[in-house]
Amino acid sequence: MATVTLSSIAKSFGPTRVLGGVDLDIADGEFLTLVGPSGCGKSTLIRIIAGLEHQDGGAVTIGGQPVDHLRPHERRVAMVFQSYALYPHMSVRQNIALPLTMSRLKLWQRLPLLRALSGQRRAVMRGIEADVAAAAAQLQLDHLLDRKPAQLSGGQRQRVALGRAMVRHPDVFLMDEPLSNLDAKLRVHMRTELAELHKRLGATFIYVTHDQVEAMTMSDRVAMMDSGTILQLGTPSQLYEKPGSLKVAQFIGSPAINLLPASVGAGGRLELFGRPMSLTVQQPQGQAMTLGVRSEALSLVQGEPAGAGRAWFSARLRRKENLGSEYILHFDLAGRDLPGVTMRTSPAQAASVAEAAEVTLGFDEAACHLFAADGERIEPRGPGVASASIVPLRA
Ligand SMILES: Nc1ncnc2c1ncn2[C@@H]1O[C@H](COP(=O)(O)OP(=O)(O)OP(=O)(O)O)[C@@H](O)[C@H]1O
Ligand SMILES: [Mg+2]
The missing domain is CATH 2.40.50.140 (Nucleic acid-binding proteins)
Known part of the structure; x- marks a missing residue:
């Protein structure tokens, strides 16, 4: 498990300054939500934490360790995207197992002809199967493991994407608008599921949304962003009851x-x-x-x-x-x-x-x-x- 510290994170795309020196301390096991209007820099910030984007200035530490020199898969973080990013030709089982087959099997063990010959590969595969089964059970996906993504509902696809993040046992889950492709009723249901998953796993969750209801209902703390800076950081009730500025007051509450x-x-x-x-x-x-x-x-x-x-x-x-x-x-x-x-x-x-x-x-x-x-x-x-x-x- 891990704390995440952002110090003076700055980022520009060409002449456009997107993040203007963001400071943020996220506690171990916290559910922190970045909320704010479209284009305010939420995705850019979470992608910098994931290592998918590199900042121009400032530093990211995870669990007290600087990670700026580490590639995404070396950071012990897992990212869940709005689009789910599932492979359509793979079964649910294969999609969830993918990060494990990539990290635990050597390249030649993944090749179709050679892999049948390896007893060692069979042992690794049994371990992967067990991990996939454990994640699938937590997410109630057991009965869907042999289906392809096209044969699933939106909520089930989102759970597969979560499963694929979970099997790596990351210290930090990074989620960028994971519920926004779901219909309103399913979104409400998945809000509860995500909050419960966070409690069960005890991992640090950093969650991006422009939906203030999602931010208010799931988070320990909310960071309200605007134009690449954090306007206010606090518990949902602090932001609701004591908005520090007109922009926060207007954004939070329905x-x-x-x-x-x-x-x-x-x-x-x-x-x-x-x-x-x-x-x-x-x-x-x-x-x-x-x-x-x-x-x-x-x-x-x-x-x-x-x-x-x-x-x-x-x-x-x-x-x-x-x-x-x-x-x-x-x-x-x-x-x-x-x-x-x-x-x-x-x-x-x-x-x-x-x-x-x-x-x-x-x-x-x-x-x-x-x-x-x-x-x-x-x-x-x-x-x-x-x-x-x-x-x-x-x-
Ligand atoms: N690769 C890129 N090249 C140029 N500009 C970019 C790039 N990625 C993002 N931007 C710009 O940076 C700003 C912040 O984008 P970002 O995706 O972080 O916003 P966001 O808060 O996630 O918005 P949304 O709620 O719409 O997803 C936007 O103005 C966007 O156009
Ligand atoms: Mg975004």
Whole structure:
């Protein structure tokens, strides 16, 4: 088992700088996910760890050992790709066994005519068979070993690719969007399988996805990347509850966080749609700010809007989205040329409001996230807000 340390990893393709000096310490046995928008450098970074790509600057160590001079198969890592990369003419058994036949059999023992003559080869093959059977049993592939990849479902193919990684007993599993070719239901199922596999194997997993739900549900920690740098590193709940920047807030969470324009009034007091809130910030008067509020933090306000520590605004119900156990209500901000807001609520609450109704939405001010014009998180002061809380931006 192994730690993975990245120090100042930089990479350019021609004039394009793709990674701008990435530092990251991944603990032994950790499930770490790299998440971020398309093109932000996730695949490039994981391919550098695998040794499939070479960095221009910085160093990679695995288990405390520098690996930059080692070829991919010498690094005790195994990579699982989105495309599975299975050989179509080989059976499931042969596909899973491939890394072992390549490493344990000498070249002449793999040749069709000579191999039949070797007793030694038969002994090695029996060992390989046993290892393949053990991996297949873990992944419930036992009954499919004689099929070809074309005769498998997407989820089964993905499990074969995992099996091929597992038989090498790598210290580190590197996975680049391994679930993105699967349909939505299977993806949800495979998320659980992968998380359980990680627990069973105890190996270090580094997982790449642009799907924030995958990142949030499986990982010990998430590194959110953007434009070749890590914006924030933390547990899923740290990223959700204390996004360090507007970009992280917008990327993490579904439905996406609601963003409202706020401004700084006299004495640093925040104003939402011209109404003073009880929060204050150390920003110049007139400064525009962005106020983020998650859809589950909004509620319908009946009668007089509540007092101190609660903010409110008017909205008009555009659409109800029934998710079965809950509803997402979509509102327009009445009379304002702004994107609407979403509210997550119970079926009973959703039933209490009709489409096109004008309502008042309220939220606890302590539950809001504030961002300055440059997108950085600002901690306000006010009732119910823990003052000067430290945001762990980097580990
Ligand atoms: N071999 C290459 N030559 C030139 N540019 C490349 C090469 N590989 C990647 N890039 C560029 O580097 C940037 C980062 O690519 P990368 O594949 O790492 O992104 P990603 O975060 O994995 O995106 P996605 O979510 O779409 O897979 C992109 O702008 C891409 O076009
Ligand atoms: Mg990629």
